[in-house]
Amino acid sequence: MENLVAYSLVAVYSAMGVYTVAFILFTLDLAKRSVAATDAASAAPAEAAAVASSSSATVTAASGSSATVTAASGAGSASGVATTIERPVTAAASALSTDGPVGATRFQKAAVALAALGWLLHLAAVLTRGVAAERVPWANMFEFGLTATAVGMGTFLGALLWKDVRYLGAYISGFTLLALGIVTVNFYVDVVPLPPALQSGWLVIHVLVAVLATGFFAIGAGLSIMQLLRSRAAASKAEGLRFVQTLPGASALESLAYRVNVVGFVFWTFTLIAGAIWAERAWGRYWGWDTKEVWTFIIWTLFAGYIHARATRGWRGDRSAWLAIIGFGAVIFNYTVVNLFFKGLHAYSGL
């Protein structure tokens, strides 16, 4: 067992090493993109003009993937129906600014590969820790941090299969690296047996779901940060960070962030309910405004506010993005400051 614990730590440090390189490459990618971005920016008006002038054509396949898709599938219905598809110019032109990232560099591929490798090591660290402890690897702050960052990174890599969000790579790998460093250096504790209050099936489910929620909120916050940068850049014609121009449009980022955050919110709601059920068994009441309960409630309320903001005039866009970021900030606060410095029943940091 001692050995496994040591292996787990070795895996953590190796993962951190690999993540460091991935982070550097992701950052380089963004930096190099900015050069490409300036090119793209100067090219953009010309392209737009081209689209506009060809708009009278029946099929505007110049840009906008959906137009191409429909054209293809129209042909695919090979039943001889003569189909001609028209899409309005405005949609085609706006697709220019909202569609996938442009200007990704060759660093990106390597960065993603390294992030995946780092994640495998990271996962190995989590698993060996769990095996060594003979229980779930999330019973103290170190383990929670280790597992939550693995879930965050895993969610990011999984999301790549669904959407090209590689522009988040620098944020996620940087964040993971920082968090891993802090938990291993400052919060590390050896494997110890569970105190009676933690000996419950609810530890598995309540904390697992909290970890998942945290992973999703982390990515949501990343997207919201990008969204803010993007809308800043759009508002001020000034140069600013140039890679920003290679990102998807602010509203595409916003709706992506929303979709990620609502998954986090559902998980969080479940965490809250499961926590209350467990609290009833362990402490004799399902809700008692214990500090950790208070902060879980605050976070839930903030994200409920965020969801409302998205449906409220004047609050969509930047303001709702800020709410998502503040919400994630509260998650981090709940995990660090509340665990370490606030007094309460949730005294399980293991420190």
Place this chain on the structure above:
Amino acid sequence: MEPLRPSDHIDADALAAERAAERDDQEASGDARGASAAIAQPALGAVGWLRFAWRQLTSMRTALVLLLLLAVAAIPGSLVPQRSADPNGVVQYREDNPELFDILDTLQVFDTYTSVWFSAIYLLLFVSLIGCIIPRTLHHARALRSAPPKTPARLGRLVGYRTMDAPATVEQALDAAHAELRRRRYRVARYGDSLSAERGYLRETGNLVFHMALVGVLATIGFAGGFAYNGQKVLVQDQTFVNQLTSYDSFNPGRFFDDARLDAYGIRLDEFSAEYGLDQTTGIVQPLDFTAAVTVTENGEQRERVIKVNEPIDLAGTRLYLLGNGFAPVVTVRDAAGEVVFSEPVAFLPQDANLTSLGIIKVPDGLDEQLGMIGFFYPSALPLESGALTSIYPEPDQPVLTLNAFTGDLGLDDGVPRNAYALDTDDLEQITGGDTGTDSLVLGLGQSADLPNGIGSVEFTALPRFVSVDIHHDPTQAGVLVSSLLILGGLVVSLWVPRRRMWVTATATDDGVRLQYAGLARGDDPGLEQAVADLADAHSQRLAPTLES
């Protein structure tokens, strides 16, 4: 146009998208419209103002602001101890910061979650919520029974707009579209040469269920909570607790409680056992298991039960939880003649992980003067270099009791309730320990020592254990659980069932029919554009055989 539901903010914009397509535009104009709507409220006297105020209160923006306010208002309660959760912390806070304490106490910060300001926010929020649910429910009930609304005049600006030419008649095309929309579980209505279809009503249903269940939580707590009660009892080994008001150490009744509600049962602690693990490298002791074996007497029947942390037992509508444990040394005090004047187990409160414990012994009668003692108990005592003792393990391997004795008036007779776990030494004279020149009494198990001045003697007679048991009756649990599950279910449905409208129009052309398709999202719906495309594809496939025949 049909009446707007509160959730139609975006939808309204989307309908207005016939005019404006760019989101950023919408936002800007949305702001402007919102502002002018507020200003344009005519001054209609009292009723008008009331209606205006109500509309403001039940607006989405107010709900949002109140939600955020609620989040912020919850923060102070996590920064300072709360009377409900940590009463000792509040006392400590008062000692540490007497001035700040008074200010904060006036502001009810030590009772944040029952304070006027916190209550005001959540009550307003729930009034707003109810004012928002009712019209939406009515509207939704109507929508469920009515046909999808008329096809907009111009589809060109709506989502996923596309046109397709097909060599078929208008009727053929519309019949095929109708069939296809039905297959996709749309509700379809025909208006002239167009179809209007809608699906995803479940989304709004889920949303309404979610919001109603929120009210359900609050209402359950508000009403059923009045019948709740809970109490605490320190139960020493071999002692029996009888479930009646006077037996409790502390008791918190709900508003509607009356003591006839307490069912008579008895419970005796037979044995308490604790298991610990010692980490050899760090020397840190970890509790592994606490088990209380008890005998329950109910309706004349006796049963043996086990209570553990995380495993409460249910008894006569109450639930019993094992929340704490410790040692209750039996101290026997004799007078100068050797007559026993006091012999009782006294629960000592644990102060650290190795169960160094602090206890207060009060002997009001039988001696010339009243006697009070402050005791420290060390289960596994080890002398430090300084001569002071410490406990190195939470099990009684080397139990030692030290006592500082005081004589004088304990203040028990003046009718003011006294904390059993505190000794007010201001008016007492210390006779052992401290600066008295006489050492504290130090007793191993079974040992005795004389008190100074020939007062008598003290013996450390026995060492039973105690557990502290919380007894709760909480009739809100079932209602809150059901509401919570509805919250979760409603949430999932309302976030992931897409609600959308779809239109198909057909216009006869020289060589067939020109079809137009478009959709409208009601709420967040990233897949809409694709859905319109899919519909158009499937439709053209359906039309294909028509042509061949």
